[in-house]
Structure formats: C-alpha cells, structure tokens
Amino acid sequence: MSAGPVFSVVVPLFNEEENVPTLLARLRAVLDQTGAPWELVAVDDGSSDRTRELLEAAAARDDRLRILGLARNFGHQIAVTAGLDHAAGEAVILIDGDLQDPPELILDMIERWRAGHEVVYAIRSEREGESRFKKLTALVFYRLIYRITDVDIPLDTGDFRLLDRKVVDALNSMREHNRFIRGMTSWVGFRQTGVRYVRQARHAGETKYPLRKMLRFALDAITGFSWFPLQVMIYFSLFLGILSVLAVPIISLMRVVLGPGFLGGQVTTIVMLLLLGAFQLFFLFVMGQYVARIFDEVRQRPLYLVAHRTGFAAKDAGVRRGRDAAATDTAPAPEETTQESEDAP
Numbered sequence: 001m002s003a004g005p006v007f008s009v010v011v012p013l014f015n016e017e018e019n020v021p022t023l024l025a026r027l028r029a030v031l032d033q034t035g036a037p038w039e040l041v042a043v044d045d046g047s048s049d050r051t052r053e054l055l056e057a058a059a060a061r062d063d064r065l066r067i068l069g070l071a072r073n074f075g076h077q078i079a080v081t082a083g084l085d086h087a088a089g090e091a092v093i094l095i096d097g098d099l100q101d102p103p104e105l106i107l108d109m110i111e112r113w114r115a116g117h118e119v120v121y122a123i124r125s126e127r128e129g130e131s132r133f134k135k136l137t138a139l140v141f142y143r144l145i146y147r148i149t150d151v152d153i154p155l156d157t158g159d160f161r162l163l164d165r166k167v168v169d170a171l172n173s174m175r176e177h178n179r180f181i182r183g184m185t186s187w188v189g190f191r192q193t194g195v196r197y198v199r200q201a202r203h204a205g206e207t208k209y210p211l212r213k214m215l216r217f218a219l220d221a222i223t224g225f226s227w228f229p230l231q232v233m234i235y236f237s238l239f240l241g242i243l244s245v246l247a248v249p250i251i252s253l254m255r256v257v258l259g260p261g262f263l264g265g266q267v268t269t270i271v272m273l274l275l276l277g278a279f280q281l282f283f284l285f286v287m288g289q290y291v292a293r294i295f296d297e298v299r300q301r302p303l304y305l306v307a308h309r310t311g312f313a314a315k316d317a318g319v320r321r322g323r324d325a326a327a328t329d330t331a332p333a334p335e336e337t338t339q340e341s342e343d344a345p
Contacts, residue, residue: 006036006063007110008089012043013097019049023318024058024065027095028101034110042097043065043083048072059310066311074304077179078161082304084168086312092163094181100199101160108195109162118164118190121182124156151186154194158182164190177296177303185251232286237280 009027013020024040031038044052044067052069059065068086080094091113095101101122111122159181163171170188171181186192268311 004037005039005089006091007031007034007038008041008087009038009106010041010043010080010083010087010092010094012045012076012083013047013051013055014045014073014076014104015047015049015051016097017047018053019097019099020051020054020058021142023097023099023103026099028062030103030106033107039064039066039087039089041068041087043079044069045076045079046070056310063311067309068306069308069310070178071305071307076159077181078304080140080181081171081179082306084163086173088169090165092165092168094159094161094163096158096160101158102197105195105197106162112193113162113164116191117192118167119161119185119192121154121161121185121192121194123154123194123196124158124199125196127169147267151183153183153186154192157194161185161249162240166190175291175303177301178293179303236283 009031011023011027012306016023027040031040042055042065044055055065059067066086068082070082074082074154076096083090083094093109095103095106105122109122112120160306161182163185167185167188167190170190171184174184174188175225
C-alpha cells in the first residue's frame with residue numbers, strides 16, 4: 001500500500017462560506033468510512049468572502065485538509081486542474097462545493113473503482129431546485145455535445161467523478177488553457193462506468209454559473225472537441241453559392257412571366273446584402289473562437305498562479321509538482337506550516 005493517501009478529494013471553492021462547514025463535515029464522515037488514508041484538497045479560487053478563513057481554521061484541526069489558494073479567480077475548470085496537479089491519492093474524487101452533488105455517493109464510486117474501473121462518473125437522473133430554463137438548457141447542451149464532439153461524452157454528467165491515478169496523470173499531461181474536464185476525461189479513455197443519483201438543490205448561496213459563464217463553458221466544450229462549427233460554415237457557403245447560381249435564371253424567368261416589377265427596386269438588394277453580411281459576421285465569429293484558442297496556447301502562460309498553500313509539506317509538494325514537467329504556477333516552494341504569504345507571486 002502506498003505511504004501516501006489512498007483517496008484525494010478535490011473541491012474547487014469560490015465564495016462558498018455558507019457551505020464550507022457542512023461540506024467538510026459530510027466529506028469527513030464519508031471518507032472515514034473507507035478505512036484508508038485520505039486527504040482533502042480544497043482549492044480557493046480567489047474567494048472574497050470568509051471561505052479561506054473557514055478553511056484555515058478547519059486545517060488547523062485536521063492535518064488531512066490541504067488548502068490551495070489561487071492568486072485570483074481563474075474559473076472552475078482551472079481550479080479543478082490545480083487540485084488535480086496537487087492531489088496525491090491513488091484515486092482522486094472531484095466534487096463541487098455547493099453540495100448539489102451528495103458526498104455520500106463517493107462510497108459507491110470507490111466500490112466501482114475497487115472492482116477495476118478507472119473512471120467512475122456520476123449521472124444526474126434528476127435535477128432538484130433548478131429552474132425550467134436551466135434544466136432545458138442543460139438538456140440541450142449535453143445532447144448537442146454528445147452529437148457533435150469527437151469523443152463519447154456521457155449524457156447528463158458533470159465533473160463529479162472518481163479518477164484513478166493513471167487517469168489523473170494523463171489529464172495532468174494535457175495543459176491546454178480552455179479546459180473541459182469531462183470531455184478530457186472521456187478523451188483519455190480507460191475503463192469507465194457511471195452511477196446514477198439525484199442532483200440536489202444548492203445547500204446555500206448563489207450559483208457561480210450565470211448565463212454568461214454557461215455560454216462560455218459551452219463554447220469551450222464545442223471548440224475544444226469538435227470541428228462541427230467550421231464544417232457548418234462550409235455547408236452554409238455551399239448552400240448560398242448554389243442558391244445564387246439557381247436564382248439568376250429563376251428570377252429572370254419570373255420577371256418575363258410576371259413583369260419587370262417583380263422583385264425590383266433597392267429593397268431586395270438591401271435585404272440580400274444584410275443577409276449575406278450577417279452570415280459573414282457569424283462565420284468570422286466562429287473562426288475567431290478557434291483562432292482565440294490558438295492565441296491562448298502560443299502565449300504559453302501558466303494555467304494558474306498560487307498565492308498560498310496550507311498543509312502541503314515541502315517534500316510532498318515537490319513530488320506532486322514533479323509529475324508534470326511543465327510548471328503550472330510560479331509560487332515559491334511551500335513550507336510545512338499553516339501560515340503562508342497571501343500575496344500573489
């Protein structure tokens with residue numbers, strides 16, 4: 001058996017002070033039932049409330065809690081990535097901090113992992129406490145992604161999942177900036193299975209995924225795993241080209257039959273120009289999304305910056321960060337204390 005933790009739980013947190021006490025209590029209760037060493041890696045994604053204060057107080061009472069404080073809010077997917085980079089367990093569980101995903105399901109995931117599966121994802125059979133609009137958009141999003149992406153992403157799944165160490169190492173080797181973790185997990189393959197559960201209403205606080213972020217998340221998912229938008233541009237261009245070729249003899253014939261006033265004047269010209277201009281701008285937007293992804297990659301900036309660490313021994317941090325040859329942050333080496341600088345490097 002490994003000298004380190006068998007299980008690591010990675011929890012990205014952003015302004016979740018109302019959920020932290022209950023979340024930690026439920027996770028401890030579940031993980032203690034495993035009978036194996038464990039650690040909890042809480043990633044503070046630039047919170048402006050008392051999230052970090054509550055985490056620090058909890059870490060002072062339990063040395064199995066590690067805190068990774070990012071220099072600013074880098075976003076949910078990057079926070080998850082930071083947690084994966086620092087998790088040391090043989091199996092790593094990803095779970096959000098809003099308690100919509102029940103920690104108690106982790107025991108079922110561990111059972112599947114011990115049976116030989118290397119990825120165990122949670123499938124949402126129901127979604128409680130969400131508006132009809134949110135449910136409808138989620139329904140459309142998951143089915144759209146399933147149909148147009150190049151990988152088989154299971155329907156109605158989020159980032160709540162268990163990953164074997166070999167899967168975590170594979171994900172840590174993929175350093176793209178516009179990240180879609182559930183898509184990346186499907187892409188790497190390995191033996192995967194799912195467990196169903198009822199997604200509960202948020203325990204407290206407000207959602208951190210408003211419509212703007214949901215749209216951005218959808219764009220990252222589509223452009224990261226599919227060429228379909230670019231193919232649509234080709235199909236539309238071909239359709240408009242054929243239509244314009246056919247329109248010339250058809251309009252000429254109809255003018256002979258119906259008279260020269262048919263479809264005459266500037267109105268028709270203006271409408272057609274506006275229509276073509278709209279298509280051109282839409283196509284430029286689609287291409288711009290792919291070009292922007294290229295721009296993000298060629299700059300080679302780190303995915304995130306760490307402002308402080310708590311609970312990571314210096315030797316442990318070196319081992320964890322050494323798994324990836326490319327540096328993921330520029331923070332100084334952490335000390336084996338619970339008091340570290342809050343200043344961004």
